[in-house]
Structures are given as structure tokens and as C-alpha cells.
Amino acid sequence: MTDANDTAPPPGRRDARRNRERLVEAARRTFAEQGLDAPFDVVARRAGVGNATLYRHFPTRAALVDAVFGDLLAATSAAGERARSAPDPWEGLVGYLEHVFAGLAADRGSNDLMTAHLPDSRTLEAVHAHNRRTVELLLARGREHGSVRPDLTPEDVLLALAALGRTVPALAGAAGPGAWRRPLALLLDGFRASPGHGALPSPALRPEQFDAVLHRLGPHRAAPTRPGGPAGT
Amino acid sequence: MTDANDTAPPPGRRDARRNRERLVEAARRTFAEQGLDAPFDVVARRAGVGNATLYRHFPTRAALVDAVFGDLLAATSAAGERARSAPDPWEGLVGYLEHVFAGLAADRGSNDLMTAHLPDSRTLEAVHAHNRRTVELLLARGREHGSVRPDLTPEDVLLALAALGRTVPALAGAAGPGAWRRPLALLLDGFRASPGHGALPSPALRPEQFDAVLHRLGPHRAAPTRPGGPAGT
Amino acid sequence: MTDANDTAPPPGRRDARRNRERLVEAARRTFAEQGLDAPFDVVARRAGVGNATLYRHFPTRAALVDAVFGDLLAATSAAGERARSAPDPWEGLVGYLEHVFAGLAADRGSNDLMTAHLPDSRTLEAVHAHNRRTVELLLARGREHGSVRPDLTPEDVLLALAALGRTVPALAGAAGPGAWRRPLALLLDGFRASPGHGALPSPALRPEQFDAVLHRLGPHRAAPTRPGGPAGT
Amino acid sequence: MTDANDTAPPPGRRDARRNRERLVEAARRTFAEQGLDAPFDVVARRAGVGNATLYRHFPTRAALVDAVFGDLLAATSAAGERARSAPDPWEGLVGYLEHVFAGLAADRGSNDLMTAHLPDSRTLEAVHAHNRRTVELLLARGREHGSVRPDLTPEDVLLALAALGRTVPALAGAAGPGAWRRPLALLLDGFRASPGHGALPSPALRPEQFDAVLHRLGPHRAAPTRPGGPAGT
DNA sequence: TATGAATGAGGCTTCATTCAT
DNA sequence: TATGAATGAAGCCTCATTCAT
Structure with missing residues (x-):
């Protein structure tokens, strides 16, 4: 169910998949708490990875949201x-x-x-x-x-x-x-x-x-x- | 109803009233576009005055909003x-x-x-x-x-x-x-x-x-x- | 006792003396509370005069302190x-x-x-x-x-x-x-x-x-x- | 006695340790000259780093002082x-x-x-x-x-x-x-x-x-x- | 590839000082 | 002359983004 919208090619390579999943999960929780414009660093820290890793996986906020x-x-x-x-x-x-x-x-x-x-x-x-x-x-x-x-x-x-x-x-x-x-x-x-409802205007x-x-x-x-x-x- | 809540009612000074009005107008537009938490600096720049001038007229955001x-x-x-x-x-x-x-x-x-x-x-x-x-x-x-x-x-x-x-x-x-x-x-x-409406829940x-x-x-x-x-x- | 150190010429002119005295008194209280580097504006406000008036009377902080x-x-x-x-x-x-x-x-x-x-x-x-x-x-x-x-x-x-x-x-x-x-x-x-005191060193x-x-x-x-x-x- | 109180003990990373040391040294000198409330920006500038780098290493003034x-x-x-x-x-x-x-x-x-x-x-x-x-x-x-x-x-x-x-x-x-x-x-x-000392008052x-x-x-x-x-x- | 670090810019607020009336 | 206003710079802090290892 995830594949069609991923930014990275299918579920490609090695243990990086682990990182990716942790990022997505961290982002889910962070977005849930702080909204879609939560700081990237917060997401990365929660995932236990470096922020640059987040950028590597998801170059834009939209990509992260997608995932x-x-x-x-x-x-x-x-x-x-x-x-x-x-x-x-x-x-x-x-x-x-x-x-x-x-x-x-x-x-x-x-x-x-x-x-x-x-x-x-x-x-x-x-x-x-x-x-x-x-x-x-x-x-x-x-x-x-x-x-x-x-x-x-x-x-x-x-x-x-x-x-x-x-x-x-x-x-x-x-x-x-x-x-x-x-x-x-x-x-x-x-x-x-x-019957009590009139016609909708405009x-x-x-x-x-x-x-x-x-x-x-x-x-x-x-x-x-x-x-x-x-x-x- | 209006006067009692003004931060600094009309009895202002001279051309500073002009500035004040420009600030209020700038704030009105900026709030309209960016919401009530628009940056002070933006309001000031739009009014063509220094940010400190904004602070002089409206020491708090609430004062500006009130105005x-x-x-x-x-x-x-x-x-x-x-x-x-x-x-x-x-x-x-x-x-x-x-x-x-x-x-x-x-x-x-x-x-x-x-x-x-x-x-x-x-x-x-x-x-x-x-x-x-x-x-x-x-x-x-x-x-x-x-x-x-x-x-x-x-x-x-x-x-x-x-x-x-x-x-x-x-x-x-x-x-x-x-x-x-x-x-x-x-x-x-x-x-x-x-008659078609049920009871409201919760x-x-x-x-x-x-x-x-x-x-x-x-x-x-x-x-x-x-x-x-x-x-x- | 005041004259010898005044910045302005003796007790010169008109009702400006009144202002000067109010400034000095306000400065005394303000310095007493906030120290010698208290904001000028505070002093002026307390004296009930404009800050520029303060500057006119006392071009430097030292002059105000003197007074x-x-x-x-x-x-x-x-x-x-x-x-x-x-x-x-x-x-x-x-x-x-x-x-x-x-x-x-x-x-x-x-x-x-x-x-x-x-x-x-x-x-x-x-x-x-x-x-x-x-x-x-x-x-x-x-x-x-x-x-x-x-x-x-x-x-x-x-x-x-x-x-x-x-x-x-x-x-x-x-x-x-x-x-x-x-x-x-x-x-x-x-x-x-x-007798209990030794000689002071250094x-x-x-x-x-x-x-x-x-x-x-x-x-x-x-x-x-x-x-x-x-x-x- | 020293290690237990360090904000981030030696196990740092790489050349960032260099930066950290430069910050601490800059802070030491700056505090020595200007007191413990010296501007953060001054410390950072003296260390040759951006102010945000200082904040990264020492999120609060107390942390810097501790270090x-x-x-x-x-x-x-x-x-x-x-x-x-x-x-x-x-x-x-x-x-x-x-x-x-x-x-x-x-x-x-x-x-x-x-x-x-x-x-x-x-x-x-x-x-x-x-x-x-x-x-x-x-x-x-x-x-x-x-x-x-x-x-x-x-x-x-x-x-x-x-x-x-x-x-x-x-x-x-x-x-x-x-x-x-x-x-x-x-x-x-x-x-x-x-014997020459009287009782201490108050x-x-x-x-x-x-x-x-x-x-x-x-x-x-x-x-x-x-x-x-x-x-x- | 992954990482932590570095950066620069932006927003906030306070003041000393200068300006226009 | 007196005034209030205006200004700009400085300090604080946070964050998106880029860099060096």
C-alpha cells in the first residue's frame, strides 16, 4: 500500500529501510502532535537518526508527508x-x-x-x-x-x-x-x-x-x- | 463603544497620527493576509517605518490588534x-x-x-x-x-x-x-x-x-x- | 553647593529651571533604583518631560550624574x-x-x-x-x-x-x-x-x-x- | 569531580571538538573581560563560529558557564x-x-x-x-x-x-x-x-x-x- | 551512505540617540 | 525651547538547509 507514492524507489536497498521506517513513524507522531510544519530536527531526533538522513530520504516536506x-x-x-x-x-x-x-x-x-x-x-x-x-x-x-x-x-x-x-x-x-x-x-x-429545508442559496x-x-x-x-x-x- | 478600547485615542500629536494610521492600515492588511501572528517587522516595513516605531505605538501585539x-x-x-x-x-x-x-x-x-x-x-x-x-x-x-x-x-x-x-x-x-x-x-x-432531526449526541x-x-x-x-x-x- | 558642577550655566533662564529640577529629582530616584545606567527614557518619563529635553539639559550621562x-x-x-x-x-x-x-x-x-x-x-x-x-x-x-x-x-x-x-x-x-x-x-x-595584628603584607x-x-x-x-x-x- | 558536571564530556565527535574547545576558550576570555552575562554573539564571533553553533553546543548560558x-x-x-x-x-x-x-x-x-x-x-x-x-x-x-x-x-x-x-x-x-x-x-x-575586638553588632x-x-x-x-x-x- | 555540525537568516524586543514640529 | 516620534543597532533565540567527515 505504501509503494505507489514513495519518493525513494520501491523498498530498495539494505538496512536503510529500517531508517526510513523509523523516520516515517517519528514523522507520523510528530505531525500528529505539532502539525505538518513541525521542525525537521524534531522528527529526526525522534527517529534517532541525523537530520541529514531525513533529508536524504525525503528531500522535501511534501515527500515526507507523502510517505x-x-x-x-x-x-x-x-x-x-x-x-x-x-x-x-x-x-x-x-x-x-x-x-x-x-x-x-x-x-x-x-x-x-x-x-x-x-x-x-x-x-x-x-x-x-x-x-x-x-x-x-x-x-x-x-x-x-x-x-x-x-x-x-x-x-x-x-x-x-x-x-x-x-x-x-x-x-x-x-x-x-x-x-x-x-x-x-x-x-x-x-x-x-x-421538508423543513429550503433551497440552498448561491x-x-x-x-x-x-x-x-x-x-x-x-x-x-x-x-x-x-x-x-x-x-x- | 469604540473609544473606550483604543490604545491611544485620537488626541495624538502631529504627523505621528499619520504614522499610526499607516501602521494600523498596514497591520490590517497584514493580518488579513497572514493572520494575527504576522511578524511585527513585516507590518512595520509595510507601513514604511522602523520596527521600533511600531513598538512605540503598540507595545504589545494585543494593543495592535485592539487598534x-x-x-x-x-x-x-x-x-x-x-x-x-x-x-x-x-x-x-x-x-x-x-x-x-x-x-x-x-x-x-x-x-x-x-x-x-x-x-x-x-x-x-x-x-x-x-x-x-x-x-x-x-x-x-x-x-x-x-x-x-x-x-x-x-x-x-x-x-x-x-x-x-x-x-x-x-x-x-x-x-x-x-x-x-x-x-x-x-x-x-x-x-x-x-421533526426530521434526531437528538444531538454527546x-x-x-x-x-x-x-x-x-x-x-x-x-x-x-x-x-x-x-x-x-x-x- | 550645586552651582560649581552644573553643566548648564548657573541657574540660568526661565521656567526651564523647574524642568531641570524635576529631571534631577527623577534621575536621583531612578539611579537609586536601577543604578547609574538606567534608561534615559525612564528618567524623562518620570520627570514628566520629553527625553529630548533631558538631552538638552544633560548632553551626556556624566552630566546628569554630576547634577x-x-x-x-x-x-x-x-x-x-x-x-x-x-x-x-x-x-x-x-x-x-x-x-x-x-x-x-x-x-x-x-x-x-x-x-x-x-x-x-x-x-x-x-x-x-x-x-x-x-x-x-x-x-x-x-x-x-x-x-x-x-x-x-x-x-x-x-x-x-x-x-x-x-x-x-x-x-x-x-x-x-x-x-x-x-x-x-x-x-x-x-x-x-x-597587638594581635601583624604587619600588612605587600x-x-x-x-x-x-x-x-x-x-x-x-x-x-x-x-x-x-x-x-x-x-x- | 570534573567530568560529572560537563555538559558534553569528551566523547564528542570529530573536529567539532575543536569548535567546542574554541567556544569554551572564547567564553572563558569573554567572561573574564565582560562578566558572565557577556553576549552570546560576542563569544561566538570570537570563537569564529556562527551563533547557532554556540547554541548547539551550549543551549543555555548555564551550560556554557558549567563548561x-x-x-x-x-x-x-x-x-x-x-x-x-x-x-x-x-x-x-x-x-x-x-x-x-x-x-x-x-x-x-x-x-x-x-x-x-x-x-x-x-x-x-x-x-x-x-x-x-x-x-x-x-x-x-x-x-x-x-x-x-x-x-x-x-x-x-x-x-x-x-x-x-x-x-x-x-x-x-x-x-x-x-x-x-x-x-x-x-x-x-x-x-x-x-581582646581588642568588640562584639559584632546586628x-x-x-x-x-x-x-x-x-x-x-x-x-x-x-x-x-x-x-x-x-x-x- | 549516514552523520552531526555549521550556518545564516528571520523574528522578537530594548535603548541610545537624532529629527521634525 | 520643548516635545514626542523615529530610527537603527544590538542582543536573544529558533529553524531550514547545506557541509565535511
Whole structure:
């Protein structure tokens, strides 16, 4: 599952693979804690290798991100497949979003991945593409099925996902790992077909407009966690 | 409402007022582009003054923010008053949120103001407090009135506001100044009382938990607009 | 007593004298608290005048010091005169030193004055000169009288004064305004003629050597008094 | 005794050891000239390396001080041991103080070390602790033995050491490396038991008061050695 | 290839000193 | 003349990136 997006040729050579894996794992944890713009030195130190080794394996931040979130692609894809084949399309959509949010709550880095644009990251592009495709399919089925409001577009869902997703780590830190369930439920009530819902105003985002939004959102940076506790002052 | 919070009200001196205004204007633009944690030096350079001059006028970042967004407080307060006295509470809530989002769309800095925690900024605290109070009142009336779903809390609304608000400048940039209307409508459909809505899961955020969320969100930082691509490296 | 050392011509002109006095008073207090290298702006602000006004009155730090400690010259001179005419020379010496130390304990600035070399300060030179002369006379009488050990030179006393003097403000802050009495008593027991005292080794400092010592000691700078209390950490 | 306190003992890497040594040497000289609060940049420049390199080797000032003065701890400890085991306690005390002063005369930095408070420096704390303990023991023995005046406390001696110690480098510079002998002899005559000595006035400093005094004294800063003369502006 | 080290630039803040009104 | 403002340099620290072994 990792191969398609690796910067280095397949899993090439010697014990350098060990180093690479340690780097990826260290980066995963560091990104989860500090966001995608964590210092390189921190990642290297955590991996127990020199920083230059990190550069050798991953010449750019995007390459590292690619490697780190290769797995996310797999996991997201799998969740997407499950959702696509769910008998009830509404349940499929709900389950899919819940899966994504649970990941965001568990891992700060995933958050950035789903909501951030990072140039040159093939993994990220792949995640975004698969994500979009999944939502498209689920919405289409849901509209047919009558459970999803007819004027809801994939971009509506993706935008809501990005917006709420960016708050999920903060929510998790302040109110526990399941705190995203309530705002998600609110969102879903808006997505659902209901006689009480009026028509949505203003045109839906076109796909490339949504991409531009992500692009402009940029990588997220957390409030510095100062000594004294993360929720104070 | 504005004067009481200014760091150094109009009774300034001579041409230094010119400088002050240039600083505030530079800060406004810089905050709009880079977020509330934009480098002081950038603001000063943009204003065409030395960095120490910036410090003279605004000894702390909070003072600068206060100066820049003093107007926002007044505007938000006025909008809040109007909303509170609206005959129809649902219309009042909608109108208030529309006002806030329109402000966010017009000025990136406003976004941070509404959603960021910045210690010692009286303007920011005042904006937050007024905002919360307005939402509280409107929800209370709306629930009585039957238009707002009964289990919706102010924190639900404030969180949605913060989450979507953070994307508004990106939306505006990518799809025009009114692009927030559609996602807001989706949100509102979730807020409205409707037989199709289930009960909201997981406990509502307590006020101090919401504050902690804001704190953890930190100031937003836009994708750096570098030569070669706006989001990365 | 002030005139001889003023930088500005006698007490010249108009209401500028008022400003000058306020500056001198502000400088006295500021020097007392922060030492002779206190920021100019602090002095000016405390005096309620612009910093440029301070510069106009006192183009150099030395000029300000001169003005500030003109009074000290007077006070020290008076104490010296009293000491010189004391019936018992030992009592005179003790009383003089006690006077000086009491001043040091009360006023941080005095400390610097007595022990610091500051180029171009005529007041400081005058204080030093008078101080030396007083000690010389008292020692001469004390040796004749038999109460002072015969090999004690003025430089011995002046050096001890400078060394202990530099600690007096710290002593006062940590253990009260009279804390200098005990170490001074120890010193005096060493100064006194006594059969138990051997001959002093190594040659006495020559006057110009003592000046060089003061020169090298430079102005004293206190430990920054950080929030949290001055005696902690 | 030295190795245990090194920030990064010999097992360094390659030619970086060269850099480290150059940094330590540069720091030693710079501290000797400017005191323990000399600018980091100056040290780095003198060592011919970038300032960040200094930070890499010594993340805090205390670490640098520790590295620079690690030897002093060993030397002081050894001198303390010799003094404690001297047959004649008075001679032990005298010898110990002479050793300390000789060190001060040779190296300005040592001066600060003995008399300055610097948070988090293990070397400094160790030096202070050992110094105090040595003086305590020697005084106790000397009082029993009858050579030390009975009311003399360790804090009396330590304060005198700090006060005179601060002048020793200036003394050495102005009058030669042995110039401290004469003022030390004067002090010792005051310490010695003698019928001519009265009772010491005012209570002795308590240990924590003495610590507060050191804290307040802060690091010493020499007169800036500028072009145009060694002590002035 | 891997490494630790080195670097330089950038952001922050404080002050002495000069300038414009 | 008095003033507040402006300035630039200096010190602190952090990090992305390149170098020497």
C-alpha cells in the first residue's frame, strides 16, 4: 500500500529501510502532535537518526508527508470502499464521515492532511481524490434513495468536512476524543432531506473552486502549547 | 463603544497620527493576509517605518490588534443589538450570522478576531463576550418561539461559527464574497427545529470548554504566498 | 553647593529651571533604583518631560550624574567636615564611614557614585577627592592618637569602602537597611591598632593605583529585578 | 569531580571538538573581560563560529558557564579538602582564602563564579555549596581552637569574600596579581580572635539571606573596554 | 551512505540617540 | 525651547538547509 507514492524507489536497498521506517513513524507522531510544519530536527531526533538522513530520504516536506500518510490513503480508501458498498447510502455516508473524524481526533496530522493543500504531494492529492469520489458516489446514491437533500453537492460536504475537521483536534483536546460527534450530527441534520429545508442559496462550489479553497487554507498550525497547560489563558 | 478600547485615542500629536494610521492600515492588511501572528517587522516595513516605531505605538501585539479591530467591536455590537431586537428571533439569528460572515469575507483579520484567542486583548475579549451573549439571547428566544431546535446550545452555534468562519476568507478568495451563504444555509438547516432531526449526541460543550477550543485553535496562519506557489515548501 | 558642577550655566533662564529640577529629582530616584545606567527614557518619563529635553539639559550621562549627585558632594563634604573636627579621631572615622554606608543603603545611586569611575564627571571626581582627603586626615590623626594601626593607608580604607559599598544595596535589600553594620564592624576591627595584628603584607596601593581600580570596576549593574520577587530563584 | 558536571564530556565527535574547545576558550576570555552575562554573539564571533553553533553546543548560558568553569570546581574542591585537613585551622582558613583569591586574580570569570548567582548552573551551585561547607568547617574548628573570633559566622566570611572578590580582578589589573594580599590581611585581622575586638553588632546573616545577597549582586559587568580608554564611554 | 555540525537568516524586543514640529 | 516620534543597532533565540567527515 505504501509503494505507489514513495519518493525513494520501491523498498530498495539494505538496512536503510529500517531508517526510513523509523523516520516515517517519528514523522507520523510528530505531525500528529505539532502539525505538518513541525521542525525537521524534531522528527529526526525522534527517529534517532541525523537530520541529514531525513533529508536524504525525503528531500522535501511534501515527500515526507507523502510517505507518512501513505497509510492514510489505504485506510481512507478502505473506509471509502466499505461506505460505497453499504446497503443504506445514508448510513454509508454517516459511517464514512465518522471514520474520517475519528481519525482526525486521534491524529493531528491526519487533520492537516484532509484539509490542507500541500504542493507536490501525490499522496495528498490521492487522498483528496479518493475522498471526493467516495462522497460523490455516496451522495448520488443518497439522493436517489431520498435520504440526502437533492441540492447537496459533494463540495458542500467536503467543505463542511474541511471546516469542522480543522477544529477536531482542538475539540478532542478540550473536550475529549468523541467531542466531534455532536457538531457532526448537526451537520448531518442539515444534509438530510427534510421538508423543513429550503433551497440552498448561491451556486454550489465547483470542484476546482473547492481545491482553491483548500489551497488557500494552507497547513494548519496549532496554538503553541506553552508550559502551564494547553487549555488555559 | 469604540473609544473606550483604543490604545491611544485620537488626541495624538502631529504627523505621528499619520504614522499610526499607516501602521494600523498596514497591520490590517497584514493580518488579513497572514493572520494575527504576522511578524511585527513585516507590518512595520509595510507601513514604511522602523520596527521600533511600531513598538512605540503598540507595545504589545494585543494593543495592535485592539487598534486594528476596534471598529469591528462597534460593528459587531451594533449588529448584535439589531439582532436582539428583531421581531422574529429566527430572522434575528440568521441576520446576525450573516452580518458576521459578511465581515469575515471582507477581512481576513476579522476572522481571526472572532475565532482566535489572544491574551490581553480587550477588544477581542469584548467581541467574544458580546458575540456569545447575542447568541445566547437569540437562541433562548428562538427556542421559546419554536423555530430553533430545543437541544441546540450557544456553544454549538459558536463552534460552527468558528469552524466555518475560518474558511470564509478562503471561500471568498476562491469563489467570491458571497460564497459563505451556501454553507451557512446548510448549517442553519441543522439549527432549525424540525421533526426530521434526531437528538444531538454527546454532551454539549460547556462554555469553558469552548474557550479552550478557541485557545487551542490559535491564530490562523494563511498559506504563505511565496513566489512559486502559495501553499507550500 | 550645586552651582560649581552644573553643566548648564548657573541657574540660568526661565521656567526651564523647574524642568531641570524635576529631571534631577527623577534621575536621583531612578539611579537609586536601577543604578547609574538606567534608561534615559525612564528618567524623562518620570520627570514628566520629553527625553529630548533631558538631552538638552544633560548632553551626556556624566552630566546628569554630576547634577544628580551635586547634593551628595555637599552632604559628604559636611559629614567629612564633622568627622575631621571630631574630638576623638577614631570616633570620627567610624562616624564618617557609618554616614557613608547609611547613604549607600538608602540610595542605590550613591553606591555607584562612591565606587564607580565615570569619565568626565566633575562631581564624581570632587566626591572622590573629598572623600580621600577626609580619610587621609582622619587616618593621620588616628595614627597619632594610637587608635588606628600604623600601617593602614587611606587607600586601604578606600578600597574596603568600595568593596563593601558595592554590596550594601544588596545587603539592604536582602537583610534590611542596617545590615551593613556588621561587616563594617568587622572591617573596623581590622583597621584598629591592636597587638594581635601583624604587619600588612605587600605594598599599599598608591593613589593612582586606587584610581585605576575604581576605573576598572566600572559602573555597577544590579541583577534585574524580575517579576516573582527580588530575592528568589 | 570534573567530568560529572560537563555538559558534553569528551566523547564528542570529530573536529567539532575543536569548535567546542574554541567556544569554551572564547567564553572563558569573554567572561573574564565582560562578566558572565557577556553576549552570546560576542563569544561566538570570537570563537569564529556562527551563533547557532554556540547554541548547539551550549543551549543555555548555564551550560556554557558549567563548561567553562568545570575546572574551577575541581580546583576549589581540592583546595577545600587541603584546607579542611590542615593541622592548624587558622592556617587552613588563610590558605583556603588565599587560594580562592589567587584564582580570582588570575581569571575574571572565576570572580563572577564565586560571587554571582546564575540559575540552573550546577557548577556554580556546587562551587557555592562546597565553598560554604569548607568555610563552615574551618570556622568551627578555628573557634574551638581559639584562633577565630567566636561570633564570626560563615556568612560573615562569605560576604567578605564576595565583596573583596569582586574587586580582585580590578586590583590585579591595576596593581599586580598579588595586590589582593593586603586587603585580605586586613580582613583576616578582623576575623581573628583578639581582646581588642568588640562584639559584632546586628544579627548575622542567615544562609538564605546571604543567598539573596548574591542573587541581588547579579553578574558583574566590567567597565566596557572601548577604544579610547579602558573604562569609559 | 549516514552523520552531526555549521550556518545564516528571520523574528522578537530594548535603548541610545537624532529629527521634525 | 520643548516635545514626542523615529530610527537603527544590538542582543536573544529558533529553524531550514547545506557541509565535511
